[in-house]
Amino acid sequence: MGIKLKNIKYSKISKVIGVIMAWLCFVSICGSVFFIIENEQIITCKSYYSSSDYISNFTAHVTSIVDYHIWLKSAKNEKEIWDLHTIEEDGTIDEKIASFHNATRIISNNLNFVYYIENAETGEIITNVKEEKPVEFIKKQQEYVYINQRGVNYHTVVQYHLGRIGKKIKGTPYEVHAAVLKPLKPGDGFYDDYIYYKRTKVILVFTIIFMVLNFILLIGALVYLCYSAGKSEKKEKISLSFIDRMYADVHTLTAFIILACALNFILRIIRDGLYYRSIISIFTIIILLSTVFFTLLNYVLSLIRQKRAGKIQKNILFLNALKKIKKFIKLSFNGKIFRVWILFFLPLYAFINIVFAFVAGFNADEYNGEEIFLFTVAILAIVNLAAVFITARGLKAISVIMEGTKQISEGNLDYKIDTNNMSLAFAAFAENIYNIQGGLKKAVDEAIKGERMKTELITNVTHDLKTPLTSIINYVDLLKGEELGNEKAKEYIAVLEEKSARLKVLIEDLVEASKASSGNILVNLEKVNLYELVMQVYGEFQEKSEKAALDIRINAADRNIFVLADGKHMWRIMENLMSNVLKYSMKGSRVYINISKSQTDGILTVKNISALPLDISAEQLTERFVRGDESRTTEGSGLGLSIAKSLTYVQKGKFDIEIDGDLFKVIVEIPLWNNH
Known part of the structure; x- marks a missing residue:
């Protein structure tokens, strides 16, 4: 049922019926509006006696009796009549003759118009009233007028132009009484106009009702057409018409021109008063109104289809031209x-x-x-x-x-170059730099993210290894306390003890390296004597250095060099450097430890000869898990130099490595205490 209803809603037949219904309603509404405008004065008038037709007819009758019985009669001959008309109206003779015959026709057909004309000097009376007292009879009527040489007096609810009549009577002894009978009798123009007024009044009521109904139907049809625009009973996609290929702004301009021309013709026909004179004029107006309707409907539905298809912005010629111009300027x-x-x-x-x-x-x-x-x-x-x-x-x-x-x-990757006041050329150059900056920032962020993930991984792994390693060490200690008769078992326990101890050191190094590289380590800066620190560490490693046949020589230009450092971290730095020397120095070689200072820093330099070729850069040696001994024949985790470097940085110092052939040199600079 739902599919059938959908097919009916979006079928072409339904859309055609909707278009025809909307068109008929639109034409009917326009016709109703024209009819209402033409008879606007009937709507606004309270009664027939306040209508423009009544005013015009009444004025014409008064003018006719004055012209016929007074003004024309006062002329001596026909030539004077034409001269008077010439002075008064400045018209042609044909028009004067037409006016004379028109007055004669009106006077002869005035069943509902009564008048009384009296010459005050001669006593002459001209009237069409058969009553004994005509003046009193006229004054009893609801609509009457009295004119004499002094002017016009009227008793009526309407106003009309009788100034010209007053000028014609001025200076004459005539008095004019005129009125319209009420109720009206059939047989003259007043009665015919009255009947037309009553009928039109009723027709206007039905016309307004008819117009409102058509308006409601028109709105309904337009809503349906807009709702179903582009939709089909078979396709889910929006179906576009051939007219939708036209650019939207070109379509707008074309529709505007068509509407302007059609409305101009309609207004010209209405202005010339042709729309009620012939079938051809009415048919022409219907064609023009249909043109307006179909142009507007086609334009609106086309915009709706393009909007639903998401192509309205792409289908604007002006925007496309602007984009191409902008692209050309940028390329230029x-x-x-x-x-x-x-x-x-x-x-x-x-x-x-x-x-x-x-x-x-x-x-x-x-x-x-x-x-x-x-x-x-x-x-x-x-x-x-x-x-x-x-x-x-x-x-x-x-x-x-x-x-x-x-x-x-300098590393400020968030700096924004201001391009507001730049020309297009330099703005494009700055934009390219900004793009490079964005790429660098993205790469740095990715590197930091990767480093953080590695640090977190190391922290988590070492934390998980600590617990089982502690258990292993404890059980090894327990086994050592047992009386084992098997010598092989004792050897195995010794190996376990050695390897577990080494693993413990490695895990501790991992934890410390992770903390140092992330900066998540406590630093207690204090006054530290650099020479005494070196001598204490040397004392710890003296026995090992003698076993390794290394001649360690310590040179200090000043034994009172105090630095602002964390003693614990400085001990670890020196300890790692000495361990590195013992592991990788050539046996029988000399190791030089120099202690000096600059204007701002205390400087510790450690130099030794490598036992193996250093086929690696200085930068790589300070990375985690990198060892100078690629064959890994020596013990070590590859974390010593990395930890030393990180601990130096957290104390606001500098850590550099120099390699010259087999000569390996480490330089540690720590801020002097005096500068703080």
Whole structure:
């Protein structure tokens, strides 16, 4: 049932029916509006006696009896009549004759119009009232007027223009009484207009109701057409019409032109009063209204279909043109094309200066060349000032870009180059630098993230290894306390003890390396004597160094070099350096430990000869798990130098390694105590 309803809703037949219904309603509404506008005065009038038709008819009757019985009668002959008309109306003879016959026709057909004309001098009376007292009879009517040589007096709810009639009677002895009977009798124009008024009043009520119903149907049809626009009973995608291929702004302009032309023709027909005179005029208006309707409907539905298909922004010619222009401008001010622009503008600038300078020099001494000279000098000044402004702006942009590159090179990857006041060329250059900056920042963030993950992994693994290792060491100690008769078992226990102790040291190194590299380590800075520290560590390793046949020589220019450091961390640094010396130095060689200072730092230098070739860079040696002995024939975790470097940095010191052939040198610099 749902599928059938969907097919009916989105079928072409339903859409065609909706279009036809909307069109008929639209034309009907327009026709109703025209009819209401034409009879607007009937709607606003309270009764027939306040309508414009009644006012016009009443005025025409009063004018006719005055013209016929008084004004024309006062003329001596026909020639004077035409002359009076000429003075009064300035019309042609044909128009005067038509007016005379019109007055005769109106007077002869006035069943509901009564009048009484009296000549006060002669006593002559002209009237169509059969009552004994005609004046009193006229005054009893609801609508009447009284005119004499002094002016016009009326007793009526309407206003009409009787000023011209007053001028015609002015200076004559005539008095005019006129009125319209009530109720009206059938047989003249007043009655016919009254019947038309009543019928039209009723028709207008039905017309308004009809218009409202059509408006409701029109809204319903338009809502349905908008809802179903682009939807099909078979396809889920939005179906586009051939008209949708037209650019939206071009479609808008075309629709506007069609609407303007159609509405102009409609207004011209209405203005000329042709719409009620012939079937052709009515048919023409219907065609024009249909054009307006279908143009608007097609335009709106096309926009809806494009909007639903997500193509309305892509289908705007103006935006597409702007994008292409913007792309062209960017290309024009980038790379090689930018250099082409420079090569074009520089000769042009030189050419303009040469030409205008030549013109100015040529007209400088001329008698009539002062104005040309001043004009060319002004042009030269404007051109050169513009060149200076552009150059200054470019230099400022270069300085801003240089400052940005300096900040980026110093590690400030969040620095933003301000491109607001730059030209397109330099803005594009700054944008490229910004893109490089973004790539560097992303790479640094990824590296930091990877380093953090490695540190967390090491921390977690070492934490998980500590508990079982502690158990192993404890059980080894327990086994050592047992009386074992088997010598082999004792050897195995000794190996277990040695290896577990080494593993414990390795795990402790891992934990310390992790803390040091992440900065998550407590630093207690205090006054430390660098020479005494070195001597204490040397005392711990003296026996081992003698076994390794190493001649360790300590040189100190000043034995009172105090540094601001953490004694515990400095001990570990020196301990790691001595362990490194014992593991990798050539047997029988000398090891030099020098203690000195600069203006700001205390300096500790350790130099030794490597037993094996150092086929590795100094930077790699300070990384975690990297050893100089790639064959791993010596014991070590590869963490000693890394830990020493990290501990140096947390004390705000410097840690450098230099390799010269087999000569290995470590330099540790720690801030002096005196500077703090």
